[in-house]
Amino acid sequence: MGFHTFDSDRAKRLEDAAERYRYCSREELHGLVAPHAEMRLADLGSGTGFYTDDLAPHVGTVYAVDVQATMHEQYREKGLPETVELVEADAADLPFGANDLDAAFSTMTFHEFADARALAEVARVLRPGGRLITVDWDHDGAGDAGPPRDETYALDDAVALQTDAGLLVERAERRPETFVTVARLAD
Template identity: 35%
Template structure:
């Protein structure tokens, strides 16, 4: 893994509380893709969730596999994931994405959700190929920090305010990510030498959350965390101002007022020959 972030315990707690997981529809799409390309209808044995963070996505895989292993380089994130682990078939391992502690050809699924962009891409793809069984599935998903808010008849005003927030955060984008994560995922899809593969541009996850939850998710992003380390007062003021502007636009006085949050995922599904 090229970049190490999200290592602090407080940040790991925020990550677990506020990050939006893929929907059940996305998980079902992945399982259907895997089943469609399998040579026989055998039981799905092993899924590996790489860069699993605090495990929100890992737990969604549990019902579909005999064993699920989440891996990450952050002890704080894995501690949080372990605290919330309830299924007997889910475990966690601390390791780099490029050095997975699994045998050759052992995994039915290798998946990374909103983490692949931090990896050494060439080394990880080689490692994923090593770990996957023939006809196993590689899934790389990411979501855009440009989210959409909906509330009554003021949704347009809310999203105009959010555009200012995203523009401020863009100044603190980690240089390793380049200009656009989406292009990195699409470029990987285009170059990946697996004949059976799919690219999905818009996989929307919509969830009703309090306004405070949306702001908590924003504060958990690497851009915001970088701003906070560089200038805590500036970061706190930005969060305060945006929250109160959104509340005024909604005509409410409580940040626990619920609104509809829409998060756009995109990414690739590919089957190893």
């Protein structure tokens, strides 16, 4: 797992609201992230900004982080909200200072970047009490949607990666195809 990227030739699929909201709705994401006007937030694996756009009006700054320049090009074509800053970077090498972010989130991309280095880097850039919110395809899910299961993490493995990085996992739940975790950096 890790270091797999979504095929940018299929990026238009990332804008399919009916399909995307089937696994994580805008309302669920808002409830998990709890955005506020001063929040500095990173969307890890932002792609074309589908979920970034849902949070952008409610935060001070949201960094749309993606390793693929072509995803950012498509996001620019769609139109960037004024609170969005595009960041081309790998999750294991984020261009933020220590304690810079109030939160980071990943929707259906954790399996693409997650490893010990990336999680340590995310923990480094979160402020004390900062949170990492993850919704991703579950290796132990039904397998009817998402990437091949051999490219995904099981919930327990995702929790272990986050815990090993020094994050306290406050919520971890499995659903039919996906899992959700909310982890916090100790104060």
